[in-house]
Amino acid sequence: MSGHGFLFANYVPGNSLLHRAPLWLKFLLVLGCGMASFLIVDWVVAAAALVLMCALFLLSGAGFRRLFRAVRPVLPVLAAIGLFQWWQLGGPTAARIVLNVLVCIVAASILTATTPVQRLLDGVASLAQPFRRFGSDPERFALTIAIMLRSIPFIAGAYSDVRDSARARGLERNPRALILPVFITTVAFARQTGDALAARGLGEAGDDHAG
Amino acid sequence: MTTTDGTAAATPARGRNRWNATDLGLIAVFAALVAASALIAAIPVGGLGVPITLQTLAVMLTGLALGPARAFAAVGLYVLLGLAGLPIFSGGRSGLGVLAGPSAGYIIGFVFAATAVGWLTVVVLRRTAGRPGRFRAVLLFASAMVSSIIFVHGLGILGMMVNAKLDFSKAFLADVVFYPGDVIKNALAVTIALALHKAFPDLLIRRIRTAATPGPVSAAPVAGAEADSRP
Numbered sequence: 001m002s003g004h005g006f007l008f009a010n011y012v013p014g015n016s017l018l019h020r021a022p023l024w025l026k027f028l029l030v031l032g033c034g035m036a037s038f039l040i041v042d043w044v045v046a047a048a049a050l051v052l053m054c055a056l057f058l059l060s061g062a063g064f065r066r067l068f069r070a071v072r073p074v075l076p077v078l079a080a081i082g083l084f085q086w087w088q089l090g091g092p093t094a095a096r097i098v099l100n101v102l103v104c105i106v107a108a109s110i111l112t113a114t115t116p117v118q119r120l121l122d123g124v125a126s127l128a129q130p131f132r133r134f135g136s137d138p139e140r141f142a143l144t145i146a147i148m149l150r151s152i153p154f155i156a157g158a159y160s161d162v163r164d165s166a167r168a169r170g171l172e173r174n175p176r177a178l179i180l181p182v183f184i185t186t187v188a189f190a191r192q193t194g195d196a197l198a199a200r201g202l203g204e205a206g207d208d209h210a211g
Numbered sequence: 212m213t214t215t216d217g218t219a220a221a222t223p224a225r226g227r228n229r230w231n232a233t234d235l236g237l238i239a240v241f242a243a244l245v246a247a248s249a250l251i252a253a254i255p256v257g258g259l260g261v262p263i264t265l266q267t268l269a270v271m272l273t274g275l276a277l278g279p280a281r282a283f284a285a286v287g288l289y290v291l292l293g294l295a296g297l298p299i300f301s302g303g304r305s306g307l308g309v310l311a312g313p314s315a316g317y318i319i320g321f322v323f324a325a326t327a328v329g330w331l332t333v334v335v336l337r338r339t340a341g342r343p344g345r346f347r348a349v350l351l352f353a354s355a356m357v358s359s360i361i362f363v364h365g366l367g368i369l370g371m372m373v374n375a376k377l378d379f380s381k382a383f384l385a386d387v388v389f390y391p392g393d394v395i396k397n398a399l400a401v402t403i404a405l406a407l408h409k410a411f412p413d414l415l416i417r418r419i420r421t422a423a424t425p426g427p428v429s430a431a432p433v434a435g436a437e438a439d440s441r442p
Contacts, residue, residue, distance in 0.1 A: 108309075148240070
């Protein structure tokens with residue numbers, strides 16, 4: 001959990017067609033799969049779509065293990081839903097529901113496996129671009145994203161520090177002693193960050209000269 | 212989908228006029244706090260082996276601590292970046308695929324719940340400005356419960372109905388198991404929020420004061436200190 005390493009876990013470096021495809025095209029793919037999951041009513045079509053998406057995923061050179069890792073977190077709950085709906089609505093409908101969710105998840109992992117995190121974040125920051133005339137400020141937005149990413153390891157570290165000190169005092173069963181110091185540290189850290197930004201003239205509302 | 216776009220637009224758009232560097236820092240760090248709380252299993256439950264994550268606590272606390280606008284921005288930023296592909300949702304999940312899963316409603320509900328509880332917090336803190344203490348804590352707890360029942364559980368049930376095609380009664384039963392944990396977490400969130408406002412008196416209170424009446428600033432902190440010295 002130290003550094004930013006865990007944030008890059010999903011990206012698989014490569015130079016395949018999918019890696020070179022523009023971000024908006026991959027986003028449209030995910031969006032299309034999301035729409036399709038409401039329109040597909042036949043489980044055979046859903047299975048075909050899933051095979052297609054898996055083929056696309058493997059085309060990127062990420063490999064079977066990555067594919068499995070992408071869907072593994074949802075497998076238990078999907079299994080539960082599938083069994084329950086099989087009992088309630090019958091086999092084909094249950095298969096269609098589960099397969100449609102899997103199609104969306106595999107499509108979304110194509111996007112994250114073939115796009116570096118930095119480009120994804122640039123894509124998010126550029127979402128603010130069209131709203132510039134309504135007073136949005138992409139640079140301040142990007143700055144906020146950067147501060148958030150930098151803060152996650154700090155807060156994770158605060159959690160483990162506080163847990164250690166609570167254990168040393170024999171308070172590891174007391175939720176208040178486990179949590180409150182983390183939040184106090186967090187607010188103090190946020191305000192120090194804000195002061196540091198202000199001292200450098202960053203992040204103030206008035207520094208947008210574009211308008 | 213439109214919700215996330217709206218979040219993206221609103222985050223900087225609201226910030227331009229009112230938010231200074233400290234507000235940006237608070238928004239970013241509270242978004243990180245929600246992310247870290249989702250990733251870390253803080254309290255391992257003994258017999259069940261199911262770790263309780265503090266994510267809902269962090270979400271409600273963001274509203275209780277920051278008020279509606281900044282809480283909306285912080286939790287919205289968290290959801291937006293999770294959907295963009297950072298593995299910051301609970302269990303290390305990420306990406307737009309989450310929107311297709313059964314927990315989609317909960318994740319969208321976080322944004323609205325934090326905003327709603329933030330708005331109610333401002334109302335409660337204003338109304339009880341003269342007499343902090345147990346009454347204020349009870350009202351804040353009620354606000355947190357109402358917000359999480361309407362938005363987290365309401366949208367959570369809706370998400371399960373849409374994505375897992377459960378009917379209402381089944382989705383409701385699947386959702387009910389989260390209530391006991393939520394009651395505990397909301398109670399904890401309120402005590403922590405009150406401690407935070409005590410430790411950082413200008414976190415939200417002064418903003419209310421300047422917004423409502425630019426009167427004497429000394430009244431509320433003194434009252435808070437009196438309540439503190441009482442056993």
